[in-house]
Amino acid sequence: MEHNKSTRGRPSRQAVYQRLEDAIAELRDRLGGLPTPTEAEDIWTAIWYQEAHHSTALEGNTLVLQQVEVLLAEGRAVGNKELREYLEVRGYADAARWVYGQALEPGDWKSGTTPVTLTEVRHIHELALGPAWEVSPHPNARTNEKPGSFREHDIEPFPGGMTPPSWVHVPAIMTDWVRSLSSIASAPNVIEGIAAAHGEFERAHPFLDGNGRAGRLVMNLLLVRFGYPPVIVYTRDRTRYLSALRRADSADPGPLGEMIARAVLDSLYRFVVPAIAGPRRLVPLASLANKDQSVFMLRAAIERGRLKAQKAPDGQWRSSQAWVDEYVASKYQRQR
Numbered sequence: 001m002e003h004n005k006s007t008r009g010r011p012s013r014q015a016v017y018q019r020l021e022d023a024i025a026e027l028r029d030r031l032g033g034l035p036t037p038t039e040a041e042d043i044w045t046a047i048w049y050q051e052a053h054h055s056t057a058l059e060g061n062t063l064v065l066q067q068v069e070v071l072l073a074e075g076r077a078v079g080n081k082e083l084r085e086y087l088e089v090r091g092y093a094d095a096a097r098w099v100y101g102q103a104l105e106p107g108d109w110k111s112g113t114t115p116v117t118l119t120e121v122r123h124i125h126e127l128a129l130g131p132a133w134e135v136s137p138h139p140n141a142r143t144n145e146k147p148g149s150f151r152e153h154d155i156e157p158f159p160g161g162m163t164p165p166s167w168v169h170v171p172a173i174m175t176d177w178v179r180s181l182s183s184i185a186s187a188p189n190v191i192e193g194i195a196a197a198h199g200e201f202e203r204a205h206p207f208l209d210g211n212g213r214a215g216r217l218v219m220n221l222l223l224v225r226f227g228y229p230p231v232i233v234y235t236r237d238r239t240r241y242l243s244a245l246r247r248a249d250s251a252d253p254g255p256l257g258e259m260i261a262r263a264v265l266d267s268l269y270r271f272v273v274p275a276i277a278g279p280r281r282l283v284p285l286a287s288l289a290n291k292d293q294s295v296f297m298l299r300a301a302i303e304r305g306r307l308k309a310q311k312a313p314d315g316q317w318r319s320s321q322a323w324v325d326e327y328v329a330s331k332y333q334r335q336r
Contacts, residue, residue: 013258017189020261022314023268023284024227031276034227043275044100047267048072050232052093055216057235061088087131092213095127099221100230114182115225116218118174122148124221125207125214138209150174151208160246164205173204184222191264192257194222199248199256223264229272231263279325282310282318293324301327 011019027033035043053068063071063085070078072093077086102120126148133147142152150171155164165173177200187193198219205211220230233241237259244256269286277283289295301307302317307327309319 013254016258016261016265017191019314019316020191020265023265027268027272028227031273031281034224034229034272035276040275043271046271047230047232048093048096048100051096051220051230052089054232054234055213056088056092058233058238058241059088059210059212061085063089082136084132084136087135091128091131092217094131095124095213095217096220096230098127099124099217100224102221114178115184116178116181116221118178120221121174121178121206121214121218124217125210128213128217129207129210141208145208147207147210150206153208155205160242160249162203162246162249164203170204170206174206177201177204181222184226189257190226191228191261192253194219194226195244195257195260196248196253197222198260199245199253202245203249219260223260228264229267231260231267233263274321277321279321282320284316284318285309288319288321288324293328298324306330 049065049069049072052072053063053065056063063079063081067078067081068089070076071086071089077083126146129147138145140153145152151167154166157163177197180200181197184190184193184197198215201215201218202211207214216233224230240259241256244259247253247255265286269284273283273287277287285295285298288298298307298319299317302309302319307319308323309317312318
């Protein structure tokens with residue numbers, strides 16, 4: 001079966017890509033584009049909490065989301081976890097905050113030959129790994145393998161069978177990798193180009209530790225520099241994420257690209273659009289859903305003629321917060 005075909009009503013990969021491009025065009029043309037952290041701090045903070053929690057949890061960190069939020073918002077360590085775990089989250093959050101700011105503010109990268117430099121990759125790794133390394137360094141690390149420095153050890157084969165290259169080749173591989181990023185802008189599909197780059201980064205495994213965290217941070221830097229919101233790889237999707245990375249190891253970045261595209265859409269509809277769209281602006285139903293009104297419930301209300309909405313050329317229903325509020329108010333009146 002072709003992986004690009006829809007199954008059991010699930011949109012095909014190309015349909016997901018097209019939906020994403022339509023959503024990004026709508027964000028750019030109707031909603032003013034991706035807001036900077038200064039313009040919309042609440043949006044980025046919400047993403048920041050989730051990303052710092054889930055990306056570190058993927059690597060074994062045991063802090064729950066509420067503990068992460070208190071740590072990042074108030075600087076307090078809640079619970080009885082090891083100091084290393086709090087510092088892992090703090091370091092990742094500092095790196096993510098840097099990524100968000102650097103990606104959205106005008107910078108030299110726009111006039112350069114590549115969207116991300118090797119210096120930036122090293123800096124991201126140093127920010128993310130530095131705090132925890134101070135109290136709990138890697139037990140096998142040599143003097144030159146501190147955060148921000150490439151490994152001087154060979155890595156054992158991954159569970160899927162792929163073996164990272166010998167450490168002696170890492171500097172040259174990473175130099176070539178950075179150069180290759182210049183081709184993403186002209187790729188047939190930018191998201192799939194970013195997915196391929198992410199897979200190549202993880203195959204290179206340039207650092208002794210923290211490659212997953214650094215790789216996802218660099219992936220988000222690429223995404224935002226190309227006009228997409230950053231993504232969150234949720235812990236519930238860990239198995240699917242690792243499987244997609246293995247497919248990318250076999251020169252098939254499609255599944256990883258589709259997963260990234262769906263994650264971008266999730267960030268758009270869950271965090272960005274609801275925060276920047278006015279109450280009367282028409283937006284996709286996913287941006288209006290909440291714990292009380294799911295997308296399914298909103299769509300059912302449209303079909304019953306209870307909720308005002310318009311069907312866009314892409315087939316998606318769009319409504320507004322004002323119309324949803326009107327529908328909810330009328331529903332409660334009918335229930336009295």
